[in-house]
Amino acid sequence: MTTLHPGTAPPVASAGDGLATVTVRGLSHWYGTGSMERQVLQSIDLEIHPGEVVLLTGPSGCGKTTLLTLVGALRQVMEGSVRVLGCELKDSSRHERQLLRRSVGMIFQGHNLLRCLTAEQNVQMGADLLPDLGYRARRDLSREWLRAVGLSDHLSKLPHDLSGGQKQRVAIARALAAHPRLLLADEPTAALDSRTGREVVDLLKRLARDEGCAVLMVTHDPRILDVADRLVRMEDGRLWASEASLG
Amino acid sequence: MTFWQGRRIPLAWLLLTRQPMRLAVALAGITFAGILMFMQLGFRDALFDSSITVHKLFDTDLVLLSPRTKSSISMTGFPQRRLVQAMADPDVAGITPVHWNLLLWRNPKTKGTRSILALGFEPRDPLFIDPAVTALAPRLTQKGRVLFDDQSRDEFGPVAQWFRQGRTVESEVAGKRLRVAGLFSAGASFGADGNLLTSRETFLSLLPNTPPGSIELGLIRLRPGADAARVVERLQGLLPQDVSVLTKQGFLDLEMDYWRSSTAIGFIFTLGAAMGFVVGCVIVYQILYSDVSDHLPEYATLMAMGYSLLTLLGVVAREGLLLAIFGYLPAYAAGQVLYAVIHAATKLPVAMASDRAITVFLMILVMCMGSAAMAMRKLGDADPADIF
Numbered sequence: 001m002t003t004l005h006p007g008t009a010p011p012v013a014s015a016g017d018g019l020a021t022v023t024v025r026g027l028s029h030w031y032g033t034g035s036m037e038r039q040v041l042q043s044i045d046l047e048i049h050p051g052e053v054v055l056l057t058g059p060s061g062c063g064k065t066t067l068l069t070l071v072g073a074l075r076q077v078m079e080g081s082v083r084v085l086g087c088e089l090k091d092s093s094r095h096e097r098q099l100l101r102r103s104v105g106m107i108f109q110g111h112n113l114l115r116c117l118t119a120e121q122n123v124q125m126g127a128d129l130l131p132d133l134g135y136r137a138r139r140d141l142s143r144e145w146l147r148a149v150g151l152s153d154h155l156s157k158l159p160h161d162l163s164g165g166q167k168q169r170v171a172i173a174r175a176l177a178a179h180p181r182l183l184l185a186d187e188p189t190a191a192l193d194s195r196t197g198r199e200v201v202d203l204l205k206r207l208a209r210d211e212g213c214a215v216l217m218v219t220h221d222p223r224i225l226d227v228a229d230r231l232v233r234m235e236d237g238r239l240w241a242s243e244a245s246l247g
Numbered sequence: 248m249t250f251w252q253g254r255r256i257p258l259a260w261l262l263l264t265r266q267p268m269r270l271a272v273a274l275a276g277i278t279f280a281g282i283l284m285f286m287q288l289g290f291r292d293a294l295f296d297s298s299i300t301v302h303k304l305f306d307t308d309l310v311l312l313s314p315r316t317k318s319s320i321s322m323t324g325f326p327q328r329r330l331v332q333a334m335a336d337p338d339v340a341g342i343t344p345v346h347w348n349l350l351l352w353r354n355p356k357t358k359g360t361r362s363i364l365a366l367g368f369e370p371r372d373p374l375f376i377d378p379a380v381t382a383l384a385p386r387l388t389q390k391g392r393v394l395f396d397d398q399s400r401d402e403f404g405p406v407a408q409w410f411r412q413g414r415t416v417e418s419e420v421a422g423k424r425l426r427v428a429g430l431f432s433a434g435a436s437f438g439a440d441g442n443l444l445t446s447r448e449t450f451l452s453l454l455p456n457t458p459p460g461s462i463e464l465g466l467i468r469l470r471p472g473a474d475a476a477r478v479v480e481r482l483q484g485l486l487p488q489d490v491s492v493l494t495k496q497g498f499l500d501l502e503m504d505y506w507r508s509s510t511a512i513g514f515i516f517t518l519g520a521a522m523g524f525v526v527g528c529v530i531v532y533q534i535l536y537s538d539v540s541d542h543l544p545e546y547a548t549l550m551a552m553g554y555s556l557l558t559l560l561g562v563v564a565r566e567g568l569l570l571a572i573f574g575y576l577p578a579y580a581a582g583q584v585l586y587a588v589i590h591a592a593t594k595l596p597v598a599m600a601s602d603r604a605i606t607v608f609l610m611i612l613v614m615c616m617g618s619a620a621m622a623m624r625k626l627g628d629a630d631p632a633d634i635f
């Protein structure tokens with residue numbers, strides 16, 4: 001896969017040897033103010049290394065998604081430290097977070113594809129974020145990614161002509177087309193049947209591994225836990241147990 | 248990197264064109280607004296143009312007027328000496344003193360009277376650009392003869408018709424008997440329903456109270472290649488304050504400004520155009536606002552992917568620009584057709600003036616970009632943290 005993006009360096013400082021992709025230290029987060037204040041995260045510590053696939057599980061409302069949005073630079077950090085790809089997110093500016101997000105791929109519960117764009121154009125919206133790459137190169141890159149997720153026959157289809165699994169695969173291609181160093185996925189199999197979900201997760205893991213891209217995935221789905229290098233369980237805003245690597 | 252290499256997915260274009268019905272509604276709305284503005288502004292300009300039907304005919308480069316003259320219906324006299332003084336300027340080639348007043352013309356058929364614009368000049372002096380008038384002017388040397396405007400309104404009587412039939416047409420103006428010696432073509436204007444030309448001698452006999460040596464309009468013709476604006480400046484320095492010097496265009500503008508500011512015409516038609524503008528704004532805003540609202544999760548997704556808010560504002564702005572261009576083109580075409588139809592039906596001087604074409608385009612552009620700017624505020628609601 002590396003031959004597909006000639007001369008593209010990750011725009012944000014690369015997570016080199018020994019440097020974790022994500023380092024979270026003493027992270028706490030609240031919603032609401034005054035009497036409505038509710039703590040959702042309490043002193044979270046977490047590390048994710050390059051190429052590692054980490055699954056985050058736990059009951060709904062325990063703060064998994066909040067953690068994901070904080071690591072994904074979608075929310076301002078209140079207390080504690082979050083370093084992603086060598087960039088400290090505590091006290092970061094809106095612009096710094098926006099630039100960092102270009103190196104973080106995101107896959108959502110829904111596919112969140114742009115309805116007015118074809119599969120190929122959707123993936124190219126990801127590839128368009130790459131600097132110093134000509135239009136044709138970005139288009140070819142998008143096609144390569146769609147081929148990699150097995151959709152080379154559906155390049156010019158609009159999202160509503162694709163099945164749920166196909167849409168989620170387009171979303172994966174889009175996330176990876178921007179050449180991310182970290183991939184965040186929020187229940188990517190929630191809208192899929194078990195077989196399709198399995199396929200999507202396997203694909204995700206294989207492509208992320210080929211790219212050397214770290215993955216943090218939130219999931220409820222017990223059937224896909226085995227893809228994880230490491231399982232992290234969250235309850236009431238705390239990380240309870242980090243189970244040993246499943247290999 | 249070239250522009251072509253740097254190009255991106257044309258998101259604005261795709262957002263618009265993937266919903267053809269909505270696009271059609273938007274374009275229909277903009278086109279309608281454009282046509283409305285073309286019509287209203289066209290009518291307004293045509294009516295103002297018709298206020299200077301006579302003014303445009305004068306064979307002149309500069310004019311002298313009394314500073315108290317505000318319009319063709321209130322021409323005030325000034326000393327003819329000033330016009331003669333203007334001859335001192337080396338660039339002045341010729342002058343024509345003109346008397347100008349509204350007189351009561353008696354309809355030779357019904358005997359009713361009606362106000363008509365009478366111009367008095369020396370028949371040997373050039374007056375109108377039209378060579379037909381110059382050819383007929385010698386007929387005025389005989390006292391009591393007039394040239395009658397065959398485009399005058401019918402209320403003045405069947406003068407032109409009778410004259411063409413070879414009848415001797417006589418009428419009474421200010422108690423004096425006058426005979427029609429010929430016909431010329433000018434047309435009715437705001438100030439006068441009809442026009443007649445006569446010699447100074449006849450004119451002064453109709454208005455014996457005119458102060459001696461006083462005229463209402465002085466025509467000044469310049470040598471070829473003379474710079475009119477500089478001659479105006481020189482003459483203003485040369486002549487006392489009791490006359491004002493204008494270019495021919497300045498003379499036309501003075502008359503049009505009078506009708507623009509002292510009648511409701513300008514207001515009514517400008518208001519009509521403004522209504523078109525507002526209707527267009529509402530339609531474009533509705534379209535763009537619902538477009539942004541519908542795509543809010545998608546915009547939020549783009550922000551989560553690392554696109555900046557500025558990029559997304561650019562998308563909405565480009566949607567506005569595209570709507571402006573594609574809404575204007577049919578409005579322009581329809582405007583051309585409607586102007587042709589109106590001209591054929593009313594003889595009003597309506598045509599697609601380039602400045603109006605540009606004005607309407609700018610109005611549509613402001614309409615679309617303003618609406619886009621309003622719709623952009625909705626983009627602030629796109630919080631990428633909410634989409635998980």
